[in-house]
Amino acid sequence: MSDTASLTAPVVDVSGLDAGYGGAAVVRDLRLAVGAGEVVALLGPNGAGKTTTLLTLSGLLAPIAGTVEVLGGPVDGTRPHLVARRGLAHVPEDRSLFFDLTVDENLRLGLTGTRSSRRAAYERAMELLPPLRNLGSRKAGLLSGGEQQMLAMGRALVSEPKCLLVDEMSLGLAPIIVERLLSIVRDVADQTRCGVLVVEQHVQMALAVADRGYVLNNGRVRLEGPASELSSNRELLEESYLG
Ligand code: ATP
Helix, strand or coil: CCCHHHHHCEEEEEEEEEEECCCCCEEEEEEECCCCCCCCEEEECCCCCHHHHHHHHHHHCCCEEEHHHHHHHEECCCHHHHHHHHCCCEEECCCCCCCCEHHHEEEEEEECHHHHHHHHHHHHHHCCHHHHHHHCCCEHHHHHHHHHHHHHHHHHHHHCEEEEECCCCCCCCCCHHHHHHHHHHHHHHHCCCCCCEEECCCCCHHHHHHCCCEEEEECCEEEEEEHHHHHHHHHHHHHHCCC
């Protein structure tokens, strides 16, 4: 998939969005879409509004203006649990793990449904994240940074999301681990048809796995397009970062 026009039933469809805090917009007039099975990179310098965008899509922050549709329903910032029930999972920047619980206990927190459907969902997540398999009884707080990030992804994946938001998973991780995690993100989209919006500071690595990308700067989209085009036009990319 290479442009938004070809998205027949986007899992995320945002138009004219102003989002921010205390009525002050830090994201302005955002138009953004993510299709099923697509990986979309949300890029941009620090403070650009990337996390604010994800929080608004999850229903944790009310839009100031514009429309936000996720998985066929509106998101207005009042009922994030309903957005999660529709099939959205959010891996936050801080990973939000329970350090005193084991890997398996953390994963179980994300499981829903009957016993057999939970077991099947757990197995499917393990297939995508095999390194977690041998860590089940380890306390989350004792894992390496990369393992913790895999666990955060695993907890999102056991809910079998149709839309996955991943906020800066590379924080504090070596580039080789980031590359591995990003390739897992690609596998998730390809194998489960989940639409993924991934915020990432490793621009070229993110564009290497993404279908499309948006560069936000100072709350506005400065550049958007197919990942391969963005990736090959480094001058334009740099300009969009400089604002
Ligand atoms: P980074 O890459 O550094 O995480 P970002 O692109 O995710 O940055 P945001 O975290 O969305 O950017 O922040 C956008 C702007 O909103 C920043 O100017 C930030 O200071 C401001 N901001 C973030 N959180 C709050 C908050 N809770 N209250 C007020 N302003 C906030």
